[in-house]
Amino acid sequence: MASLKLGMVGSGFMGKAHAMALHTAPVVFPLSAAVRCDLLADHSAASAQAGARRLGFSRSTGDWRELVADPAIDIVSVCAPNDLHYPIARAALLAGKHVFCEKPLALDVGESRELARLARSKGRVTLVGFNYVRNPVIGMAAELIARGELGAIHHVRATHVEDYLADPARSGGWRTRRATAGLGALGDLCHVLSLTQRLAGGIAEVCADMQTVIAQRPGADGSAQAVENEDQAHALVRFSSGAIGTIECSRIAWGRKNGLTIELSGSEGSLYFDQERQNELWLYRRPRGGGGGEGFQRVLLGPDQPDYAAFCPAPGHGLGFNDLKVIEVRDLVEAIAGGVPAWPDFAAAAAIDEVLAAMERSWRQGGWEVV
Amino acid sequence: MASLKLGMVGSGFMGKAHAMALHTAPVVFPLSAAVRCDLLADHSAASAQAGARRLGFSRSTGDWRELVADPAIDIVSVCAPNDLHYPIARAALLAGKHVFCEKPLALDVGESRELARLARSKGRVTLVGFNYVRNPVIGMAAELIARGELGAIHHVRATHVEDYLADPARSGGWRTRRATAGLGALGDLCHVLSLTQRLAGGIAEVCADMQTVIAQRPGADGSAQAVENEDQAHALVRFSSGAIGTIECSRIAWGRKNGLTIELSGSEGSLYFDQERQNELWLYRRPRGGGGGEGFQRVLLGPDQPDYAAFCPAPGHGLGFNDLKVIEVRDLVEAIAGGVPAWPDFAAAAAIDEVLAAMERSWRQGGWEVV
Amino acid sequence: MASLKLGMVGSGFMGKAHAMALHTAPVVFPLSAAVRCDLLADHSAASAQAGARRLGFSRSTGDWRELVADPAIDIVSVCAPNDLHYPIARAALLAGKHVFCEKPLALDVGESRELARLARSKGRVTLVGFNYVRNPVIGMAAELIARGELGAIHHVRATHVEDYLADPARSGGWRTRRATAGLGALGDLCHVLSLTQRLAGGIAEVCADMQTVIAQRPGADGSAQAVENEDQAHALVRFSSGAIGTIECSRIAWGRKNGLTIELSGSEGSLYFDQERQNELWLYRRPRGGGGGEGFQRVLLGPDQPDYAAFCPAPGHGLGFNDLKVIEVRDLVEAIAGGVPAWPDFAAAAAIDEVLAAMERSWRQGGWEVV
Amino acid sequence: MASLKLGMVGSGFMGKAHAMALHTAPVVFPLSAAVRCDLLADHSAASAQAGARRLGFSRSTGDWRELVADPAIDIVSVCAPNDLHYPIARAALLAGKHVFCEKPLALDVGESRELARLARSKGRVTLVGFNYVRNPVIGMAAELIARGELGAIHHVRATHVEDYLADPARSGGWRTRRATAGLGALGDLCHVLSLTQRLAGGIAEVCADMQTVIAQRPGADGSAQAVENEDQAHALVRFSSGAIGTIECSRIAWGRKNGLTIELSGSEGSLYFDQERQNELWLYRRPRGGGGGEGFQRVLLGPDQPDYAAFCPAPGHGLGFNDLKVIEVRDLVEAIAGGVPAWPDFAAAAAIDEVLAAMERSWRQGGWEVV
């Protein structure tokens, strides 16, 4: 069996999530190749060394350029802050590596387009961390829609609302500065857009609004620091299919912790999903014949759904956030060693960034924008 | 105690709801005046006579003009199809009656404005049937917000989604023709707007989209009939307060039966309401101090909330749709005989129609419109 | 159309509920007779007079014996405290009246048996206020079960948990004294038993446990008063059908306001109901064929279900607690004037009291008791 | 850092779950020792070899006796069918190994007692797979109760209802035979009892009922095979603390997939948990002061709760069933290498089996039994 060596940049929230998934995936799924957690890069040699020990990597470096240049490395996983995605992913592609990059792909759509072009010209596998599309109940939803069980989709309503910056006393860190984060709350909207893309296809036109509600936050030294990107944003959208809908994101919506929701209505039925209850899908099929007794069904995770049985043979036992990354790692490996196309790759992520860019244009110009 | 005589036009869904409420209200609430169900008008003398018997009215007529002109009548309740609201309400005001009119107030904003002006000049009490604003949990929500418990409101998301015309084999009747209904799904959005008005204040700007998804429906004779108004509509909105939000309505959203929902997020907390579970309000207050254990609370109806105790001394026993009309009748009577201002009166309903008109303009012109 | 005169004893929580229902029912349903709210009795002449005015009765009296003896009265509604049910109902039957009595029928099963016998010998209509069995979604449940859609019922779990006496600083009033209330929390279990009877048939054997948790409460004068009946009780039960189950009640279960729930599992499916969300029934039908996507359905109230359409032609609009009393009044009138058997009549209520009596024996003797 | 070698018996549902957890735990938690997946035993050499490859073990054997006797092995994980728990665990303890055994500990309480005694005399660490007690929201619940936030617990209602054998056409395999499974549905009740033990302490008395509803099932060869253990069981219980409650289990409750629920009511509040929504705890604190707006709170998982932050720094992101095993492995390792007492160890599991044994006696004798 082929063996691949992976180098990872960053050892924070996502670095740990990638590491867990990399260690677990081969036990969960039969994989077409082994992946070895080889080299970890972080912002300093010391933190890289500590991270490598914690996360089960063999080697470490304080300079990601070294990692990207290392000939032993086959795959680069990018778990650093947003502003490093572009330079790291670019360098990795130029060095001929496969790239597994956290979302958002880059700081702006120009960078994303360039990365997508580079990935294509280099013929390398790329994958972006839109983990929520891996949920087995989303997989089931996609299959139901593909089989026509909801008919033609007429309407989509999707949100990603959280409250991680609802408290004005909380520092924004790198997340509230343009130079390091690019987008604010919209940086999470790409999760929504990965779901709408999978379930309802592409968006053709948008009309957006957005706001920075909390203008200043305490910086690291306690002094007031300007917030440079949006706290909340939303848009009307028109899909290529003719469906219409609304999308929305917020980082200041008190009480919502991971409020990634999507509701679709079609000519034959509807469905509803909420990541805060990630183990269930709500499904309504229009009634046929009489008899009454029709309502939304709460369908729990189960072995009939894609990938679930690999985690658990019994229905309703529940997956967690990190399990979605395990499926993502499987998809990465199968794209590299098994010939299965990776999705969402850099091209797909760039397409998502086109929507975000159109939203920003729309907001500045105050009207509809073609994506 | 004063005694008022009421004449009602229409004896369908709403006619019956008004009649139930008129008979029940004096037992539920101490009222400043007695209201007698006196005269019922319907589209024919026969149906009016049958309706009067069923609904407990003393007299009947096949011509609403007779009712409006009858000097014995103090209050006219308008429960006829939308296209009759304007002529009946206008004639009633000109004849010096108080008017209790079902929503929407009129077929278009021009008519609504005229009715509002006339009501003011005549000094009569007017009330429009936005029953959902009467819900005790909405009353509690309004009080919480007024006391500042949610802080400054930043975001509003509200919907009214139903599936009563999701089946394309279903005839639209008067509801899908411009001449008789005016608006389509937007005709229900006024309920949403009455809630947003009560909880978040006025809307200053809108940007809307709308669609007729099912272009033809069977008419009464089975032949195909064009659908002349929208099946679904939604908009981005900006409130005068600075808050932003989305509003949405549909009559083809399979599975949603009375999906009138509203979620508000503010600087100190959030709330959520869904009319399909009309007896509960979801409330989140930002955590103070440590300790954890914070989440949305599901607050059931209870005697602490406005008006509930008049129906039931014990909490959580549940009100129904028709009970909201009972509260509405109480408010009507107290406006006439008790000196309490009626809300939403014709002026408030006209203001709501200004928003709908701006939505339609926005949709036609493809951009933001000032209300 | 026949006309019946009703006399009511009591004008508190239930007195008002009966009055609302009596005034509303003729507008909601076509009734086989008119019922006139004629005479109200209360504990004093003054309070009876005030009550009559509030609740729309023509006459009043401070002595229920007068009411029961009044030849004009056809129906006696008993809304007084529990200890008065037996003497009033007995006297009313002896005087040849139909009796509409609030639950529980009497203070103990001996009284209930006697009342049931008397009702039979007198040939009068009797009905007991088990309002929850009137819920359209319970009616739908009963129909589904009767049609075999859940197959043979194997298991039942039912509760009635509330917190109205969870606060030890709250006075128990007449409810915590044996002489006036008889049972404590078990006094509400009869609601549960009316549901199990309707949906799963009779109970043959019980094994119970019960407890008074809060031994003393402040009396009216603030001094400590012994609590003489149980705060919580539960039992294992065996149905005549062979099904087994648990039933439970509490008046000290913090957070539960009207926690009347029932879950039934059968060979073909399951259902679940919670009165706190009285407008929905949860239904699971075992999957047939492949395809996945099976879960509990949340079925909202709708016009296909018994009686709902009389309140509202549109589904999901919601009934309230008081609406169930309206249906109860309809059933009372139809039993008297329309020849439809009344259920649960005094015989049915006595059968329920046999279960409660067996529970008390079981608790005292510490083992199973045949009902 | 110490290094431990683990041998595992069985490679089915639980074998895989243990393997995933063993590979993931060191990345999630800082551990006091490394644990190496060394030797896998299964029912044949071939299946052991395949299992070892799939699950990341270095060596394999077709005979668990070899594994238990292997001097290199420090810890034996028992993931074989129930009838093998006793012989394997016994042999492993006699050979001086630490034992990590799946639930139920043994086929009957006699075996469990013996294993508990042996574990004590050998001074080895033992842990039984009651994974649900590891849930961070259960940890939070335990802390709240320990701090007195719910006051004295009065009542407990707990269930474990599933439908994995609701279909009579489904073969029971080893699970429906006494010799291989011992208990039927009660075999899952130990999960419930581990939760009640953790949150409400020990059970002193029980009164139980149970039933085999489906008497025969198809065997492997399609012929009818008698079902030898119970499909559903329930009991009244009395806790040592004075609280009372009901516990219940079923394997034929259509629609329930992992219906492990617990509701506790105390003098200061209540809580509710449902494993099907394992990422939330419902919490009610009695209201203090006025103001209204009190209801059950839906508290999502978050970093304030035990162990959650090791998986994810952001609240509400969700753990899955397998993550609970990761925490279990951490607890195992810390018991062996970190000096933290393991719970529930064999003594605790034997205490749970005493309750089950008392339930069986109670059922046979038809009354209350002291545990």
Ligand SMILES: NC(=O)C1=CN([C@@H]2O[C@H](COP(=O)(O)OP(=O)(O)OC[C@H]3O[C@@H](n4cnc5c(N)ncnc54)[C@H](O)[C@@H]3O)[C@@H](O)[C@H]2O)C=CC1
């Ligand atoms: N897929 C998902 O659901 C999520 C994705 N993300 C994405 O993951 C990325 C990382 O976010 P988090 O892990 O939350 O951030 P974090 O702040 O927890 O971790 C960032 C890591 O990058 C390292 N780093 C910073 N500068 C570096 C440099 N110059 N060279 C090497 N390493 C450097 C830091 O030392 C740290 O280990 C972001 O792009 C974010 O948008 C974050 C959370 C969830």
Ligand SMILES: NC(=O)C1=CN([C@@H]2O[C@H](COP(=O)(O)OP(=O)(O)OC[C@H]3O[C@@H](n4cnc5c(N)ncnc54)[C@H](O)[C@@H]3O)[C@@H](O)[C@H]2O)C=CC1
């Ligand atoms: N507040 C709320 O929640 C609701 C409000 N409505 C509103 O109530 C109004 C009536 O709707 P529904 O009761 O659902 O309609 P419906 O079709 O059930 O009843 C209409 C009634 O008007 C009568 N009518 C028709 N032409 C007439 C004429 N020329 N003269 C006198 N009577 C005439 C009909 O005979 C019928 O009795 C509409 O404007 C509708 O938008 C309807 C449903 C809910």
Ligand SMILES: NC(=O)C1=CN([C@@H]2O[C@H](COP(=O)(O)OP(=O)(O)OC[C@H]3O[C@@H](n4cnc5c(N)ncnc54)[C@H](O)[C@@H]3O)[C@@H](O)[C@H]2O)C=CC1
């Ligand atoms: N079906 C249901 O869901 C419910 C049934 N009930 C039952 O209804 C009955 C009444 O309970 P509530 O209305 O809650 O009590 P309440 O205390 O609110 O009202 C009792 C009424 O009886 C009157 N009364 C007391 N002594 C009297 C006398 N000697 N002669 C005439 N009237 C007298 C009182 O003045 C008062 O008007 C009880 O048996 C109770 O169990 C109560 C609540 C709900």
Ligand SMILES: NC(=O)C1=CN([C@@H]2O[C@H](COP(=O)(O)OP(=O)(O)OC[C@H]3O[C@@H](n4cnc5c(N)ncnc54)[C@H](O)[C@@H]3O)[C@@H](O)[C@H]2O)C=CC1
């Ligand atoms: N903690 C929990 O939530 C759960 C615990 N369990 C428990 O785990 C245990 C195993 O159950 P499952 O994994 O579901 O069963 P399973 O049937 O999926 O796996 C049993 C494994 O044991 C092996 N085995 C059978 N005979 C053997 C022998 N003589 N020598 C060596 N290996 C042998 C089989 O080949 C198979 O690999 C049971 O005791 C069960 O009660 C099961 C499911 C959930």
